[in-house]
Amino acid sequence: MLRRRMLMMLGACFFIVLLLAGHKAFSIYQQIQVYTKPRPPVSVAVATVIEQPWQQRLPAVGTLKALRGVSLSLEMAGTVKDVQFESGQKVKVGQPLIQLDSAVEQALLETAQADLGLAQYDFARGSQLVGDRAISKGEFDRLSAQLQKNKATVNQLKASLAKKHILAPFGGVIGIRQVDVGDYLASGTVIATLQDLSSLYVDFYVPEQSVPKMAIGQAVQVEVSVYPQQIFPGTVSAINPKVENSTRNVLVRATLANPDNKLLPGMFASLQVLLANPAPQIVVPESAVTYSLYGNSVFAVVEKKADDGSVEKDADGQPVLIAERRFTETGERRNGLVLVTKGLQQGDQVVSAGQLKLDTGTPIAISPDKTLAATPGQPPRAEGAL
Incomplete structure (x- = not known):
């Protein structure tokens, strides 16, 4: 009786083990079928690699x-008598800007001009007398020197008087004025800026x-x-x-x-x-290039080859397309395009959208990229290309 019960228990355990083993075997079979089943193609957008003129920059x-810009300042100290411009005004060359009080200089100039007139009279009279030997040659030289000195004094006072007012050295736009009527300005004080724009x-x-x-x-x-x-x-x-x-x-x-x-x-x-004249260069859309620490790469669209070297075709008779990672050397980026100096040739097709799902050998299907609009200067679209 006890032996019979033991046999029944062993039979039940053996049945349960067989049941579990069968379930596990069926699960493994299903997983194998999933991995051996051909992967569906990944929809991507592609662009055709073209060669176009590229201006090096x-x-x-x-x-x-x-072009001309100065800070207008005074050479001589004085009190502002008149401001003849407004802030931000356009001025012409030679236009008066600031007038300082010049009453003292004007009075000194009149005195010097009177002395000059007397010196000219003495010199003219001395010219006649020296010819008649009425005065010595030394006296005549003194009269000549006095005339030259008075002329220099007049010219000096005229120059000082001219510096009492500032004229625009060139045409342009004057800045915000820094002075007002009645201000006493020391030598070198900036009154405004003048810029030729x-x-x-x-x-x-x-x-x-x-x-x-x-x-x-x-x-x-x-x-x-x-x-x-x-x-x-x-x-x-x-x-x-x-x-x-x-x-x-x-x-x-x-x-x-x-x-x-x-x-x-x-x-x-x-x-x-x-820099140089435009030269033909290979360019691709910027979105087609993947940048990483290991180098820049693109996914090229190629036809899948069978073991015998022939092109595999799908049920519709069309070549099966797969992605192939290619490392490239890139240059300048401009207007959504990237200059490629190595790794691609004219006419190649590269993936321009959907690279995150790809690896070398992944089947792909070309579809339009509706998120990108055509822009001037970009490569022409292939079927679904940029």
């Missing part, structure tokens, strides 16, 4: 300066390695943060013939027009120096 930053300079530095690429007359494109969507063209007008010891950079100056007076001296400028 040298980026730099600089500061805008007025018809044209501007932009001074910037380039590395010494780039000096051979620079030349007078090269085109420059200037941008300022105030007008982010506008480019101001200019030309290189001067290259400093000295390398800075501390930075090993060379100072370069470009000139640009400012007809609407939009630009102001002191503005920060970001600029591009156009």
